[in-house]
Amino acid sequence: MEVMDALKGRQSVKNYLSTPVETEKLNRILEAGRLAPSAYNHQYRRFIVVTDHALKKEIREKAGTQPMVEQAPVLIVYCATEDIDFTMPNGEKTYPIDAGICGGYMMLEAYDQGLGACWLGVFDPEAVKEVLNLPEEVKVVTMIPIGYHDGTQERKPRKPLEETVSYNKY
């Protein structure tokens, strides 16, 4: 698939079928995340793949998040693992940016594999840490459900380019 076709076709999928995700497809999604760039190429990240239904249910209940966490056959929990306070000269922390690029890669590869995915930000990361028994220093940045879309959602529009881009001035 052309990159632009994936960019145009991808959407945040919030309703999933119970159809399992094939191992080869999941591996390609994880590989896409592995290939993502990170600041200084540090790769301070760990993807925890949660497929156990009882665990997903516990995460949904305790982290106060959406049904898709339990509904999707696979939940990728993205953890930033080290140097959480590292800040670039522009004042921005690196770990959320690393996570955003990495999650974007994985969501696009999921789309290329005929699967749906969604970036999740609304949850209690401390509760997720507790359920998964994660080390204290780790930060749970996002959770990305992966599975087959039930086909009920329309794609969302974007602002036109003229409202998004300007040349040589704001």
Ligand SMILES: Cc1cc2nc3c(=O)[nH]c(=O)nc-3n(C[C@H](O)[C@H](O)[C@H](O)COP(=O)(O)O)c2cc1C
């Ligand atoms: C930083 C970030 C946080 C998000 N958090 C959630 C979330 O907690 N729950 C949810 O349903 N969607 C979440 N989304 C998905 C957005 O709602 C979605 O990307 C946006 O509405 C555009 O829709 P599209 O991805 O289908 O084009 C999040 C997206 C981003 C980038």
